[in-house]
Amino acid sequence: MLSEGVIGDDEPREPSNQDLTSTTGGLGVASSLACAGVESSLHLFGGVFVGKAAEAYWTAILQLRRGDGSCFEDSQTGAARGDARRADGAIRGLKRKRAGAVAPSDATPRAPEGRAAAQAKAAGHGCTTFVSECSLPTEKGNFRLRAYRYADGVKTHEPVVMVAGNVRGRENVPVRVHDQCQTSEVLGSKRCDCREQLDLSLRYIQEHGGGAVIYLAQEGRGIGLANKVAAYALQDDGLDTVEANRQLGFGDDERSYECVEFILGDMEIKSVQLMTNNPFKIDWLRATGVKVEGRIPVEVPANEHNHGYLEAKASRMSHLINTL
């Protein structure tokens, strides 16, 4: 087992002014959609975001940025918050419309929401800031826990990273980008493989010279806990995980990985071996500028409750699962 991980030779630190003004890269476009060694079947579809909704959205975004590009989410005016709420509603409406527009009736595996989603994930509308770091002894070993804050004018969340070993300045660092699953990780649900994947990843980085697990609060592939329960209810009635999302008016995948490049850069991780079974996650991360050198599978044995779910992930979402 590794000793408690460090980002480099740093001591744990409190947020400095520099930390609190460092940000993600602004309004960039996909820096790279090249996906060497990984099969990609991104499909094109477009959506135009116009009129008052767009104005409100950009107003809210711009009010979150100083001239120097830094974040000041806590100083939003009431007007900005109102704009943000209207923009939030507009975006939700757009997503529903889009989900209806693209919902395919065939079972062909495809990138969830296609190229537009990959580009949106890469577009860089939000700000990520480092907040603080502490030691975190766990059942899987000793880690350092780094906390960040992300805000895009509509929503905020607080990504955390569990780090083991010395990763600063390294290439090919094993990294897992893991999305929250309260049902399995907190409540012990056997409907999915999320908790086991998290455990496997934490053990892996302890046993293989270090690495990082970036944990993002994007419950239910970004649709939220209550909506995921609604999706589960539809799956209880026979729909699969993809059909259930569409039936609720959501895209197949509503997650955003915009903060990941900033977090890796902040930790001076130069390139990663991504721990995932999802080839599209590799595409998305590359589209945001993350240097993904390769993939480490995170496969766990199926159980009687999640077998159908894992089969749907393999057949509907192209997940590379050999344990079925």
Ligand SMILES: Nc1nc2c(ncn2[C@@H]2O[C@H](COP(=O)(O)OP(=O)(O)OP(=O)(O)O)[C@@H](O)[C@H]2O)c(=O)[nH]1
């Ligand atoms: N909407 C929805 N979300 C689910 C369902 N089951 C699990 N999740 C969420 O799915 C997310 C994990 O995504 P997965 O599709 O399992 O895997 P992935 O992250 O794309 O790929 P891996 O890196 O291989 O784990 C977590 O946020 C879970 O809360 C479901 O049936 N419906």
